[in-house]
Amino acid sequence: MESEDRLRRWEQVTAYPLTVLSVLFIGVYAWPILDPGMHPAWRHACEAVDAAIWALFCVEYLVRLRLARQKSWFVRSHWFDLAVLVLPVLRPLRALRLLNAFRVMHRHAAHWTRGRLAVYVISATILIVLVAALAVLEAERGHPDSNIQSYPSALWWAVCTITTVGYGDLYPETLEGRMVAVALMIGGLGLIGFTTGSLASWIVDRISDTERPAGMATRADIALLLREVRKLQAEVADLKSRSPAPQDPER
The missing domain is CATH 1.10.287.70 (Helix Hairpins)
Incomplete structure (x- = not known):
């Protein structure tokens, strides 16, 4: 139970830093594509930052796996995260690295x-x-x-x-x-x-x-009004049962 609490705290702490990294990840990926004539030094720098951020995403996944109490359940329930990290190793699937930018937001979207x-x-x-x-x-x-x-x-x-x-x-x-x-x-x-x-x-x-x-009253309004009326009727009936019966004046 303690490990699950630590996992939730870790996800809360890393939510915003990972979002910033995701935006930067898209930026260093897009820059060389939009500017094909950029200087080779800048291109290599973008590739290096791209690889470094991807490595940080891998480390973050391993930390969450380490904090999870049930490792097999974590891998099965977070298969998308694992696929996004592993599949881009193959050259034709390199563009899947960009899905890291979405999985961070998707992690919190279910509670919105x-x-x-x-x-x-x-x-x-x-x-x-x-x-x-x-x-x-x-x-x-x-x-x-x-x-x-x-x-x-x-x-x-x-x-x-x-x-x-x-x-x-x-x-x-x-x-x-x-x-x-x-x-x-x-x-x-x-x-x-x-x-x-x-x-x-x-x-x-x-x-x-x-x-x-x-x-115009809705069904919920009518149902609430009926409950209040029944409650008042029950209170009136209870008061009548508790009050003494009136004496006959002819006696």
Whole structure:
């Protein structure tokens, strides 16, 4: 039990530092892609910072594994974290390193209210589109048969893909680019569905509140009023039973 408490405290303490590292992680990944003509020294520096942050994420996972009371349960319940750390070792799956930026936020999203969760999902959707455009541009740039050679083109492709529009004017040719497309299709279905569902639910709630006449009692209000009436009736009956019976004046 003590180890689980230490694990929760560790996750709370490292939440904000890991979020900052995630943002920096995206920055050092995006800079060389958006500026292909940057100086080699800066490119090597970005790669070094990228690798260092990835190593810190690995250390953070190992610390949580060490603090967990049931190691096997922790690995099974945090398989996504482990996959994000291990799979990018393979060159075609290197873009999966960017998922480290999402797993930190996802760890706390389950405890949020519907409003905060909707904001999180919308923000995550936008971030996934931006990051997927970076990943596919890195994979496709320089390929002779690819038609995705600039970030605006990659961004247009990402938007069309995640919304399942798929005009077909832009498409990846490399294996890495197609893996990014598959991940974007799978993740986009859930994110877009949740976003549109939350928006529709919010609109329905607002319309219901607007159309309901002023002063109209809800079922909960009526049930509460009935309980109060029954309570008063019980108190009156109890008072009557305790009071002495009136004497007959003719006697």
